[in-house]
Amino acid sequence: MAKTLDLYLHDLEVHHQVDPRLTALINHLACTCKEISFKVSQGALAGVLGSAGSENVQGETQKKLDIIANDIMCRACTESGFVSGVASEEMDHALQVPEDCEVGPYLVLFDPLDGSSNIDINVSIGTIFSILPAGEARRQVKDEDFLQSGRHQLAAGYVIYGPQTQLVFTLGFGTTLFTLDLGTGNFYQTVEKLEIAPQAKEFAINCSNMRHWEAPVQRYITELLAGSTGPRGKDYNMRWVAAMVAEVHRILNRGGIFMYPKDNRDPSKPGKLRLMYEANPMSWLVEQAGGRATNGKQNILDIQPEGLHQRVAVFLGAKEEVELVTSYHN
Numbered sequence: 001m002a003k004t005l006d007l008y009l010h011d012l013e014v015h016h017q018v019d020p021r022l023t024a025l026i027n028h029l030a031c032t033c034k035e036i037s038f039k040v041s042q043g044a045l046a047g048v049l050g051s052a053g054s055e056n057v058q059g060e061t062q063k064k065l066d067i068i069a070n071d072i073m074c075r076a077c078t079e080s081g082f083v084s085g086v087a088s089e090e091m092d093h094a095l096q097v098p099e100d101c102e103v104g105p106y107l108v109l110f111d112p113l114d115g116s117s118n119i120d121i122n123v124s125i126g127t128i129f130s131i132l133p134a135g136e137a138r139r140q141v142k143d144e145d146f147l148q149s150g151r152h153q154l155a156a157g158y159v160i161y162g163p164q165t166q167l168v169f170t171l172g173f174g175t176t177l178f179t180l181d182l183g184t185g186n187f188y189q190t191v192e193k194l195e196i197a198p199q200a201k202e203f204a205i206n207c208s209n210m211r212h213w214e215a216p217v218q219r220y221i222t223e224l225l226a227g228s229t230g231p232r233g234k235d236y237n238m239r240w241v242a243a244m245v246a247e248v249h250r251i252l253n254r255g256g257i258f259m260y261p262k263d264n265r266d267p268s269k270p271g272k273l274r275l276m277y278e279a280n281p282m283s284w285l286v287e288q289a290g291g292r293a294t295n296g297k298q299n300i301l302d303i304q305p306e307g308l309h310q311r312v313a314v315f316l317g318a319k320e321e322v323e324l325v326t327s328y329h330n
């Protein structure tokens with residue numbers, strides 16, 4: 001019989017001395033994402049599809065579900081009693097815990113709904129989260145309190161809403177996968193430890209941006225596309241779901257490399273993905289599964305953040321491929 005999430009988290013407390021408040025927070029996030037999962041599965045029936053007609057701090061048009069998922073995550077976290085504050089891709093600044101709620105020792109950061117362009121077409125989307133230490137439980141948090149490198153993460157994970165709803169997370173003891181059983185409402189462990197092979201046969205990149213990439217990326221992709229007749233001497237396959245959560249999920253389950261490089265479309269956006277809500281949690285999950293993650297120059301987890309909504313180039317997945325494309329930059 002597969003292990004329940006409760007049992008797995010209890011084992012972490014017993015065998016790895018993980019703070020019970022942290023395991024309780026993970027459990028709380030898993031329950032919260034069940035609520036989002038239900039709304040996603042209802043789609044038009046719950047009136048959650050389509051545009052909200054508003055823009056977020058990054059100037060992107062918000063979907064109704066971006067806002068719904070953000071509200072659900074904010075409420076659940078700030079009322080949990082385990083956090084001192086939250087930060088989200090969808091909000092300009094960090095959110096405080098209401099006066100009438102307990103505060104706790106953690107900061108939670110999230111991309112409430114990743115893959116927004118997939119919502120209305122019933123293709124995989126997800127919620128990505130990262131947990132940092134607050135230092136101490138406190139009433140007032142500032143944006144600067146969240147500016148800790150990915151190495152400081154205490155937990156990271158995501159819930160993917162696909163054909164199955166699955167929770168993937170790490171607390172630094174490997175990356176593990178749970179599947180939601182719609183019959184019992186419980187998450188059961190279906191893969192104990194995910195492992196990414198060092199070599200890859202698949203790559204994921206939005207090739208429509210090729211003319212805007214820097215020379216090292218142009219070179220690397222040209223070599224992959226040349227297949228067995230080029231310097232790599234083998235054929236590669238390509239995938240692009242347009243949701244980082246789905247790309248990373250595929251790589252954790254069957255390998256490959258994912259890239260969203262810096263490009264020269266808009267000088268104010270060096271890379272599309274957000275360091276704090278997307279790149280850091282995904283990089284730690286990938287590292288804990290034996291893979292690598294860089295921005296082309298350095299390990300993503302070592303980047304000292306300068307802003308809550310900072311963007312970053314991302315190369316992650318199979319160790320040898322990530323090291324090769326990184327070496328082309330250096």
Ligand SMILES: O=P(O)(O)OC[C@H]1O[C@](O)(COP(=O)(O)O)[C@@H](O)[C@@H]1O
Nearest residue numbers: 111113114115116206242243244245
């Ligand atoms: O290929 P495109 O259209 O540039 O966008 C794909 C990328 O944008 C994102 O969807 C951004 O995430 P959000 O939906 O959270 O804004 C990534 O998940 C994905 O890798």
Ligand SMILES: [Mg+2]
Nearest residue numbers: 111113114115
């Ligand atoms: Mg996203």
Ligand SMILES: [Mg+2]
Nearest residue numbers: 111112113114
């Ligand atoms: Mg999002």
